[in-house]
Amino acid sequence: MTGRVVVLTGGVGGAKLVLGLAQILSAEKITAIVNTGDDFQHFGLHISPDIDTLLYTLSGRANIAQGWGREGESWSFMSALRSLAAEDWFQLGDGDLALHVLRSHALAQGHALSNVTAGFAAAWNLQTHILPMSDQPVSTILTTNEGELGFQDYFVRLRCAPKVNAIRFQGAGTAKPAPGVLDAILDARTAAILIAPSNPFLSIDPILAVPGIAAALSAASAPVIAVSPIIGGQAVKGPTAKLMRERGLAVTPAAIAAHYAGVINGLLIDWRDAPCDPQCPFATADTLMVSLADRARVAKAALDLAARLGAK
Numbered sequence: 001m002t003g004r005v006v007v008l009t010g011g012v013g014g015a016k017l018v019l020g021l022a023q024i025l026s027a028e029k030i031t032a033i034v035n036t037g038d039d040f041q042h043f044g045l046h047i048s049p050d051i052d053t054l055l056y057t058l059s060g061r062a063n064i065a066q067g068w069g070r071e072g073e074s075w076s077f078m079s080a081l082r083s084l085a086a087e088d089w090f091q092l093g094d095g096d097l098a099l100h101v102l103r104s105h106a107l108a109q110g111h112a113l114s115n116v117t118a119g120f121a122a123a124w125n126l127q128t129h130i131l132p133m134s135d136q137p138v139s140t141i142l143t144t145n146e147g148e149l150g151f152q153d154y155f156v157r158l159r160c161a162p163k164v165n166a167i168r169f170q171g172a173g174t175a176k177p178a179p180g181v182l183d184a185i186l187d188a189r190t191a192a193i194l195i196a197p198s199n200p201f202l203s204i205d206p207i208l209a210v211p212g213i214a215a216a217l218s219a220a221s222a223p224v225i226a227v228s229p230i231i232g233g234q235a236v237k238g239p240t241a242k243l244m245r246e247r248g249l250a251v252t253p254a255a256i257a258a259h260y261a262g263v264i265n266g267l268l269i270d271w272r273d274a275p276c277d278p279q280c281p282f283a284t285a286d287t288l289m290v291s292l293a294d295r296a297r298v299a300k301a302a303l304d305l306a307a308r309l310g311a312k
């Protein structure tokens, strides 16, 4: 695979696939377009969880078991916060705080999120291009049986318990793709565009909601391949299957393919869900990613499917 690869990603599942790609490609050939719908203002800090998960994962700093934050983190900030009777449902580790403080400071000075993110990546010698989907704020808002909730309230404070009736991406209408996003998608050297096995509704849909991105995916010569987030009728982690059931969808690769209809050219499904006809070109693999070798295997299987389909 000599071409460049673009991957749309959010959350821990997405970071795993990007790390897998980095095992089989030189990192500077990878451009990650990262969901920022989870971004969150907390105590005056701008937190970008999906960007930070990717920075930590690619730099070997991630707390892999936890799925977010840093390995070996300390929590004196949180214990001091609790001593002051402040809300403590959202854990901010001492090292993690450095990203949030520096990002908040830079944004307050008028720097763009994409520039701040590139600065962090450079500081940690990461060659992978990590682009937020937009430099403008786009906030995932969930309409639930417990009212309207911001993403982190739903995901962390309420542990995804509320029943979700609708999801919207506040600010998407006036947001623009961040610098480099459309160029990477439309670059003739891009051989494959992957949609990571992130939550389609909460991590990928916000990216597709940024005006111009879905159209660029359709116009790109590179095939768009999604990696199914479903394994054996379940989601590996997080509320994907619960959200599908709440939408009256079967928890199957065919439902994933239908959700991405018009955007993807192929779907990589897990062998545990076969036989299944996702009504689109597909390949089957073991998509469970536990080890680093697993991550590389899934990345390779997705690129092989892209190569099989060839340029559009």
Ligand code: FO1
Binding pocket: 010, 011, 012, 038, 047, 048, 049, 050, 052, 053, 067, 068, 069, 089, 090, 091, 092, 096, 152, 155, 156
């Ligand atoms: N997830 C949790 O379940 N509990 C937390 O306290 C928590 C804190 C946190 C702090 C910074 C950060 O970047 C992510 C954090 N996350 C936490 C994970 C976060 O909610 C998710 O990574 C994404 O928003 C969804 O993938």
